[in-house]
């Protein structure tokens with residue numbers, strides 16, 4: 001059984017950048033729905049129920065055809081949201097002068113230029129999907145990318161450093177069609193402490 005991860009803050013804790021109703025519906029309906037649907041998809045596959053969502057997403061091509069799409073969407077939805085909740089914190093946490101800021105400066109020229117490129121990836125993703133800052137597992141380099149639906153970079157050899165949900169369910173109640181305003185506001189609640197720590201361990205394990 002795949003389980004719903006506890007949210008470490010209340011639904012209203014990310015206000016005014018993300019409103020309480022959006023967080024409640026996003027967490028208790030959308031995210032919980034992915035986890036439940038993953039369990040339903042794998043109910044006849046006890047050996048797959050024992051795997052981690054990471055393992056399932058890395059090995060999508062080895063899955064039975066009957067469940068591959070359901071796993072891609074719902075294990076993806078589980079994994080992406082679990083990360084997303086932790087990548088935010090009330091009031092945000094700043095990015096200190098650690099290894100991630102150095103790598104961002106080297107790769108993108110400056111933190112501000114990184115933000116512009118990341119925002120462009122988030123704004124230009126057509127329809128539902130995610131914007132990502134990832135580490136390529138072969139080169140160890142940072143990259144910005146986006147993906148459709150609940151697809152995750154882990155399925156194509158890249159590890160997530162930072163991710164932004166740009167599905168309408170993440171912002172529509174408050175921002176309606178103004179995705180760019182949601183993206184701009186989101187920087188205020190990024191948990192850079194968590195993201196830096198995650199980057200440190202990812203690079204160490206390459």
Ligand SMILES: [Fe+2]
Nearest residue numbers: 030165167170
């Ligand atoms: Fe979402």
